[in-house]
Amino acid sequence: MLERAGETAFDHDMHHGALPMRVQWYFLDRSRLPVAVQLWELPPGGSEGMHAHPDDEPLEELYLVIEGSARMRVDEEEHDLGPGDAVLAPVGAEHDLRNTGSRPLKVLVVWGRPSAEPVDWSPFGTARGSRAARAAAEGGAPTATSEHGRPGHGGAVLDLRAFRVARHGDSVDDLLTVVTGADLGSALQQVGDGLLARYLGASPGDRERLRPAVLAVAAQLDGRDWEGDDLLAEDLRAAADGTEPPGRMVPVDLDELTSAPHGGELGDDGCYLNVVTGDVVPSFLTDPMEVGEDQAVDVEGDDSWLWLGDLGDTEWRDMEAFSLQLPDERHRARLLDAIEGKGAFSRFRRIIGDLDLVPQWLSYRDDRRWGRAREALAVHGIHPWGSVRFPPGQDLRST
Incomplete structure (x- = not known):
C-alpha cells in the first residue's frame, strides 16, 4: 500500500488559525492503526489556532517538526521548535502551533483517543533501547549499552573493582561517580544487584539520589535481554517505586552461589x-x-x-558467546578456533590473557552466570539481592 507525497493533500482552516494550511491525511479509511497520521504545511505566519480537546471528546496529539521553525503553546508553557523536536499535547490542554520562520513549516501530526492504560511496548527491542536512552539522558544515569552489551561501547568500560568498593563505602556520590558515564557493557547483573542492595539499605535522601541510576540500569537490562535480566529489572523498578515484587527477597550472594562446586x-x-x-x-x-x-x-x-x-556447567557456551560478540574479527576468529577440541579451556584462558581481555571475559562470564542463577531462584519464588558483600580493601577478584 503506497501513498505518495501530495497526492491526497488539501487546504484546510484547522481551528480558525491565521491562514489556511496544507494537510495530507495518510491512508485515511485504509489503515487500521487507531491514530490519524497527518502532514501539515503551514505558510509563514500561519497557525493552527488555540484549542483544546475536552474529556467528552478526548484526543491526544503529537507534533513533530520536519522542516522549518515553530512555536508551540501548551497551556501556560511555550516551546520554540526546530526539525526533530516534538511536543505532546495531552487531553484537555489548550494548545496552538505557529510558524515563526520565513519558510513553510512542515509538521507530522499524530493524534487519536488515548487508551485507559499505557500501552505495553516492552516486548519490542526498540522500546527497550528507547527506555535505556531516555534513562541515560537523565542526570546521574549510567551510559546505555549496545544491544549485545559489548565491552568498549558507550563510555569508558566500568571498573568493577571500584564499583564493588564504592558499593560498600559510605558515600553515594562515590558510587554514582563510578557508574555515571561508564559503559556497563556486560556487567549489568553485577551493577544492578549492587545498586539494588545499596538502594534498599539507603536513607530516604540517598534513595532519591540513587533512583535515576537504578531506573537507568533497569532500562538497560530491558534492552540487553539476557537470561535473568527481566527479573532483575523488575526488582529494581519495584524498589524504586517503593513496592515489593511477588515472592521472597533473600540476601543471596550470587557470586558465591555460582562459584559453588557443581x-x-x-x-x-x-x-x-x-x-x-x-x-x-x-x-x-x-x-x-x-x-x-x-x-x-x-x-x-x-x-x-x-x-x-545442579546449576549447570555453561562455561564453554559462555566462551563461545563471548568470542562471537567481540568487535575485532581477528580476536574473534582466534578465540573461536581455540575453544575447539581438547584443551579448549586452557587455550582460551591463555589467549584472553595475551589479548588483555581477562577483565572483559570475567565480567561477561559472571553476568551470564548470575542471570541464570537468578532464573533458577525465581522458580522457587526467590528474589536475590545484596550479592556483592566484599568489604572495602579486600582483594575483590582472584582469577
Missing part, C-alpha cells in the same frame, strides 16, 4: 541455599562420608534449606 570430583551435584540467611553450602559439605560427621552441615528436616540442584 558435580565433578568434589562430590554430588548442586548446592543448598538457606532462604533465611542466604548462606550457600555445596552438596558435598552435607555428606558425612565426604567431610566427616563433625564437619558436615545438617540440612535434614530444616525447611530453611533449599536444594537448588
Whole structure:
C-alpha cells in the first residue's frame, strides 16, 4: 500500500488559525492503526489556532517538526521548535502551533483517543533501547549499552573493582561517580544487584539520589535481554517505586552461589541455599562420608534449606558467546578456533590473557552466570539481592 507525497493533500482552516494550511491525511479509511497520521504545511505566519480537546471528546496529539521553525503553546508553557523536536499535547490542554520562520513549516501530526492504560511496548527491542536512552539522558544515569552489551561501547568500560568498593563505602556520590558515564557493557547483573542492595539499605535522601541510576540500569537490562535480566529489572523498578515484587527477597550472594562446586570430583551435584540467611553450602559439605560427621552441615528436616540442584556447567557456551560478540574479527576468529577440541579451556584462558581481555571475559562470564542463577531462584519464588558483600580493601577478584 503506497501513498505518495501530495497526492491526497488539501487546504484546510484547522481551528480558525491565521491562514489556511496544507494537510495530507495518510491512508485515511485504509489503515487500521487507531491514530490519524497527518502532514501539515503551514505558510509563514500561519497557525493552527488555540484549542483544546475536552474529556467528552478526548484526543491526544503529537507534533513533530520536519522542516522549518515553530512555536508551540501548551497551556501556560511555550516551546520554540526546530526539525526533530516534538511536543505532546495531552487531553484537555489548550494548545496552538505557529510558524515563526520565513519558510513553510512542515509538521507530522499524530493524534487519536488515548487508551485507559499505557500501552505495553516492552516486548519490542526498540522500546527497550528507547527506555535505556531516555534513562541515560537523565542526570546521574549510567551510559546505555549496545544491544549485545559489548565491552568498549558507550563510555569508558566500568571498573568493577571500584564499583564493588564504592558499593560498600559510605558515600553515594562515590558510587554514582563510578557508574555515571561508564559503559556497563556486560556487567549489568553485577551493577544492578549492587545498586539494588545499596538502594534498599539507603536513607530516604540517598534513595532519591540513587533512583535515576537504578531506573537507568533497569532500562538497560530491558534492552540487553539476557537470561535473568527481566527479573532483575523488575526488582529494581519495584524498589524504586517503593513496592515489593511477588515472592521472597533473600540476601543471596550470587557470586558465591555460582562459584559453588557443581558435580565433578568434589562430590554430588548442586548446592543448598538457606532462604533465611542466604548462606550457600555445596552438596558435598552435607555428606558425612565426604567431610566427616563433625564437619558436615545438617540440612535434614530444616525447611530453611533449599536444594537448588545442579546449576549447570555453561562455561564453554559462555566462551563461545563471548568470542562471537567481540568487535575485532581477528580476536574473534582466534578465540573461536581455540575453544575447539581438547584443551579448549586452557587455550582460551591463555589467549584472553595475551589479548588483555581477562577483565572483559570475567565480567561477561559472571553476568551470564548470575542471570541464570537468578532464573533458577525465581522458580522457587526467590528474589536475590545484596550479592556483592566484599568489604572495602579486600582483594575483590582472584582469577
